[in-house]
Structures are given as C-alpha cells and as structure tokens.
Amino acid sequence: MIRDRYDYLLCGAGLYNAVVAYHAIKAGKTCLVVEKRDHLGGNVYCEDVEGIHVHKYGAHIFHTSDERVWNFVNSFCEFNRYTNSPVANYKGEIYNMPFNMNTFNKMWGVVTPAEAKEKIDSQRAKAVSEPSNLEEQAIKLVGEDIYKKLIKGYTEKQWGRDCSELPAFIIKRLPVRYTYDNNYFNDRFQGIPIGGYNVIIDRLFEGCDTMCGCDFLKNRELMHVADKVVYTGAIDEFFDYSEGELSYRSLRFETELLDMENYQGNAVVNYTDRETPYTRIIEHKHFEFGTQPKTVITREYPADYKRGMERYYPVNDEPNQKLFEKYKAKAEEMNKNRKDSEPEIIFGGRLGEYKYYDMDKVIASALSFCDTEFGRIG
Numbered sequence: 001m002i003r004d005r006y007d008y009l010l011c012g013a014g015l016y017n018a019v020v021a022y023h024a025i026k027a028g029k030t031c032l033v034v035e036k037r038d039h040l041g042g043n044v045y046c047e048d049v050e051g052i053h054v055h056k057y058g059a060h061i062f063h064t065s066d067e068r069v070w071n072f073v074n075s076f077c078e079f080n081r082y083t084n085s086p087v088a089n090y091k092g093e094i095y096n097m098p099f100n101m102n103t104f105n106k107m108w109g110v111v112t113p114a115e116a117k118e119k120i121d122s123q124r125a126k127a128v129s130e131p132s133n134l135e136e137q138a139i140k141l142v143g144e145d146i147y148k149k150l151i152k153g154y155t156e157k158q159w160g161r162d163c164s165e166l167p168a169f170i171i172k173r174l175p176v177r178y179t180y181d182n183n184y185f186n187d188r189f190q191g192i193p194i195g196g197y198n199v200i201i202d203r204l205f206e207g208c209d210t211m212c213g214c215d216f217l218k219n220r221e222l223m224h225v226a227d228k229v230v231y232t233g234a235i236d237e238f239f240d241y242s243e244g245e246l247s248y249r250s251l252r253f254e255t256e257l258l259d260m261e262n263y264q265g266n267a268v269v270n271y272t273d274r275e276t277p278y279t280r281i282i283e284h285k286h287f288e289f290g291t292q293p294k295t296v297i298t299r300e301y302p303a304d305y306k307r308g309m310e311r312y313y314p315v316n317d318e319p320n321q322k323l324f325e326k327y328k329a330k331a332e333e334m335n336k337n338r339k340d341s342e343p344e345i346i347f348g349g350r351l352g353e354y355k356y357y358d359m360d361k362v363i364a365s366a367l368s369f370c371d372t373e374f375g376r377i378g
C-alpha cells in the first residue's frame, strides 16, 4: 500500500477486477488490489513448467460471440487458432465431442444426418417435452445410448449428484450437431492467448497497487482506504454466512511432468465412465501446439466443497438461487443504509454474482459495470 486513500479497493484479482482495474486507471482513478493468493489472475493464472503454460486452476479456453469482448481481449494479446475438440474415453472406446456426426457414426455406424436423427428418435422413448432435470434434457437431446455412455457418469462425477436432481441448463452448454464438426463451442471467436493468460492479466492490472497474499475478509478495515470496493469473492462468506451457506463444487488437480513428448494426442480427454475417479485429463502443451521435449498433464477430480477449499462452480439450483437472492438483497440494503464514511460495495464475478459464468461473460459483466461507472470507451 503506497497511498493513504484510493478511489477503488479491488478485492480479488481475477478477470472481473482486472477489467475494472484497467478502466479505472484509464479514467484517471487510483486502485488498490488485494488478493489472498500469492499471484494475480484468479483462475486463469498459468504456471510455467518446462516452457509449457500450465492452467493451474483448470483448463481455460477462450470463446465468445461477443465482438466487443473479443476486440477487448485482442487489444492486449494475440490469440492462437486453438479450437477445442475434446475426445471422450468411455472404458477405452473413443468418441468425439461435442455430440456430432462423428460421435453418432462411432456409436451406431450411422452415416447420414437422417440416419442419425432416426436413431436418436428411436431412443427418445422416455423423453418428455418439457424436461425438468438434466437426465430428461439429455435424453431428449441425444437419446439413451449417448446419455449412458457420454453424459451420465461424467456429470454425476462432476456434480456429485444424480442427473435427475440436476438442473437441465447445465447440459444445454453442449452443442448437438448433425454435421461432422468436432468444435466444442458454437461461438464465433475462439483461441488461447499467445504467451498465456498472464500476459493479459499483467497488462490489465498495470498502474494499480497490488497486495498479494492478503485476505480482504481478514483485513476488512482496509475497506476504509477507498471510496468504493469491488468484491469478487464469495458473497455468503462476505456476510459471514448469516443466511446460510451457498453450495459450490470444488476440484482437485493432480499434475505430473512426464518425460515424453506427447501423452494423449489432445489437450482434453474426458473420462465419461462412473468408475474412473477423475473427469478429465488435460495435456497443457496442446493448447499452444507446444513442441517441448516433455509434457505436463493434469488429472481433474471433482470434489465436494468444504469451507477452506477453492470454490469452482456455483450450484445454481433453486434453493441455492433463492439463498443467493437473499444475499443480494442484503448487499443492496447494506449499500443503501451505509454511513457517509463507509464505501459502497459492489459484488462481481462468478463468486460475487453466484453465476456459472464463462470467461467472456465475466468480462462482459465487468465491461457493463465499467460503462456505467466510467462511461463507455470502445
């Protein structure tokens, strides 16, 4: 901390506050960033191992259809042409993802879209017209075989619940295509920043004072150094869980450096059976077409969230959504009733807004905040 006072105190150094920091500095404001980890960048932070950018908090593949967001990120860094095409490994059988003609051909030997549609139709016996959970939604979209081999095991491992107890929207993230197209995303723009995500992060925070290794919630008096606080941590923890705890899913990563050039031939391989304890293996070099002599792989194990662990996914089911609304109302109340000497507190990002945001949606949300706060630039 270099100054006595700042215009903004940014609590959490992930993408949301990185975007806010950039616009605040551009508008001539001062910012202090406090981050409890020992580095900036939140979950997009990468670690360099043998010249490979290791996505330390899980694979981050940038994709968006929002031109403004795409132009914004490209103004800091060039993106490569990486296209996510994961493969699914079901007990040694390999299928292309997302669900497309290559998947259908491997599953049933069908060749034309009409044959594939007919096959899926015949498998929709249990389908309901208005799916109320993930199982019903999945069967409606792709039928029983694909649901059983490629969805059920993976999803139940990831969320630690039965598919019939999960919200349908989760599976709507995945495209179903009657073309031979293995691109996981439907978005117009996609890629990985050349040089890694840290390049963008460092540029966005330029001009801010930063305090890493500092947990704002244990140093709340810090809020008095600023006129406004942007808090991107968990909203329930901010209020000391006064209304109850929100649910999250966590992850555990097991990373290995291997003395070989190419372990699995693809950046992402999903293990979709129930028995394999991890959901996927990431081979980081393939995000950037790396030619290093060694390789780094990460096995991703889903984990029940317990206090003190990292929160990766909000569980946006109805009870949790209701609880979040209570916290949101509490935040509004707090800001309305604050004393003149107290800063306004804005909640943003995946944890502050309790939303299963992709990176581009976090950036869009931050940009929209900045438009109001600083006036739109670009």
Ligand code: UDP
Pocket (backbone or CB within 6 Å): 088, 097, 150, 151, 152, 154, 155, 158, 170, 171, 173, 174, 270, 272
């Ligand atoms: N999914 C699946 N099988 C797969 C990959 C994904 O059933 O091989 C489903 C699963 O329900 C998961 C959702 O799609 O929760 C979203 O997966 P994605 O990998 O896009 O989530 P991420 O962890 O990358 O946000």
